Amino acid sequence: MEDILFIIIAAVFAMRYLLRLQARGVFTIMLIGLIGFFFSFTVAEMPPFGDPNNPVFNEIPARYMESGVADTGAVNIVSSVIIDYRAFDTLGEATVLFVAIAAVIATLKSH
Amino acid sequence: MTLEDQIVRITSRLVVPFIQVYGIYIILHGHLSPGGGFSGGAIFGSSLVLVALSFNLEVGAKQISHDTSSILESGGALGFILTGLVAVVLGGNFLSNQAAGFPMGEAGELFSAGAIFIITTFLGIKVASTIITLFYNIIEEEDKSGASH
């Protein structure tokens, strides 16, 4: 336990002296290293890339692709998903776009 | 006016109609090929930004006035909601497509999938005027404050 602490403190002093970084830079590199280390373990636990037996291919995309053309009449399945099956989310997105433009105009044109 | 300005102006004057036709094609074929309202509207808005960048700002602001772009942007959002309310009037739920009685066509034609075609067009108009309004508001504020400093 003391060895790890000694190594960390030595690394902090080495980076401060050799690379001439401020304390802000050293702590940033340590935080980024920690985050990248734990994210790499998460990536190793994910299902393999491009496998047709992934858990993401359950019954929901199967139903959208089987009866998509017959329900909506659109050949593009992405269009039928965002405009017919989940149209309320697209309405919320149009509202977000509108509110952002209103906020920009209200910020820039006030005296 | 140097030679580089001449080349940029002549090229952009030639290319802008093709960009607009391409954007309108992507909006209108939203249910047949990849694309849809958002990407087609972004391409159409980028053509007017190109006019403002290669010429000066007055020429760019004369293409679409501020009142027109405000009306188009609000009209796009209102058109979306009105299409949903038309579905309620025709007897279905809010924003429903075939259960309300919109005219479906054959799958693969241009005029098919009743509500999807109308909603895609309104979304394309909305996104295009959003990009134009954003660009002109930020650039004109920069210009005024830069001149006063």
Next chain:
Amino acid sequence: MELLIKILHNYYYMVAILLFIIGMHTMLTHSNLIKKVIAMNIMDTSVFLLFVAIGYTYGGEAPIVREGSEVLYVNPLPGSLMLTGIVVAVSITAYALSLIVKIYRYYGTVDYDEICLIRSQE
């Protein structure tokens, strides 16, 4: 080393994590405000890449239904849900840039350290 082989097989997700780390490091280290906004955009793009890459399958085509049986399609759901995310990212970038215009008009600089210096002297 089995861990390393599993990580290298999912290299799409590793590139998304790498982009996220690059964006976060730029946002925390550089002091120019516009660089921070660009780094936030890079972090958004990495999240979209992660979600869209989850839906891919080998030998799949774009989800445009065409004639023929036994055609394997790519999962359309993650891509269509990320369209909303892209629009939200554009809105946040636009609003952040308009706030930077107002900050520049008041302080005269876009550098974060100089702004803190000016604020501490008022």
